[in-house]
Every structure is written in C-alpha cells, then in structure tokens.
Amino acid sequence: MLKDLTTQDEHVLVTLYDELTVTDAADLREQLYQKIEEGHSWFIIDMERLSFIDSAGIGILVAIHKRTKERGGHLKIRHAKGPVYEVFEMTRLTTVFDFE
Template sequence: MIEALEHHNREVTMKLAGDIHVEEATQMREKLLSSYEEGFIDFDIDFSRVSFIDSAGLGVLVTIHKRVLQQQGQLIIRGAKDSILEIFTITRLTRVFKFYD
C-alpha cells in the first residue's frame, strides 16, 4: 500500500507499507509512471514498512529504474528489512538498485 507520495524539485519520495502484490504494484506503477511523465527522474522509495514484494512489484521497480536511468536519474530503496533484501538478493536485483538504511 502507498502510504505517502511527495514531490520535491525533481525527486519523488514514496512510502510503502504491508505486502506488495499485483494490485498494489499496479497502483505503484501508475503513480511512479505519472510522476516520471511529469518530469521527475529521481525516486526515493521507503521500504521500511514493507513485509513482502512479489514479482509484479519487482517488475514495476525495474521498469521505472530503466526509464530514469535514460534521463540520468536514479531509483533508491531505503530501509528494506532483511526479508525484503533477501528477495532482491535471490533475484539478483541487489546488483541493479541502490539500497540505503
């Protein structure tokens, strides 16, 4: 679930919570793509309250990441719990994204 979405200068900050399945991933995709199309290219996503993310959610992150890289932007994941980091590690996405505490 999206708890908060803020826009500052060229950066978007999104706070997520709970499980991210297809429905939540669809909402996330709509919000992030809309922000990207408005010219925002830096995305800071707070995962501190996320307990699970499925392949649909991971796919959204990869899609946005590819687009922002084309514009010299970045996608950062903050505060991911060990269980979430394990999902990113298993899928080798720790090589793709930047993670911060």
C-alpha cells in the same frame, strides 16, 4: 498496500507500507510513471514499513529504475530489510539497485 508520495523539485519520496503485490503493482506503476512524465527523475523508495514484495512489485521497481535511468535520473531503495531484502538478493537485484 498504502503509500505516501512526497515530491520536491525533481525528487519523489515513495513510502510503502505492508505488502507490494500484484494487486497494487499496476496502481503504483501508473502513479510513478505519471511522476516521471511530470519531470521527476529521482526516486527514493522507502521500504522500512514494507513486510512483503512479490514478483509483480519487483517488476514495477525494475521498470521505474529503467525509465529513470533513460531520463538521466536515479532510483534508490531505502531501508529494505528481512524478507523484502532477501527477495532482492535471491533475484540478484542487489547489484542493480542502489540500496541505502
């Protein structure tokens, strides 16, 4: 998984590419937790170029969502489509996350 992180004020735009799997999940979690510790509390996760996500990837997003909410922030998922969006539907997380 390749990713771009762009920050502005409290906001972080995370653009994910290819696949988000157990292989990459811990690295992404650490980077996003670091951003939260630096004071960022609003995250946009752009999945337009993401083709696959597994349960570890979903778990990281749930953890980040929980941490941002605890700090008065927000996590929004942008451009999830096809098989990636279907994973959110199957796990009923479409009612948890804010999709754009």
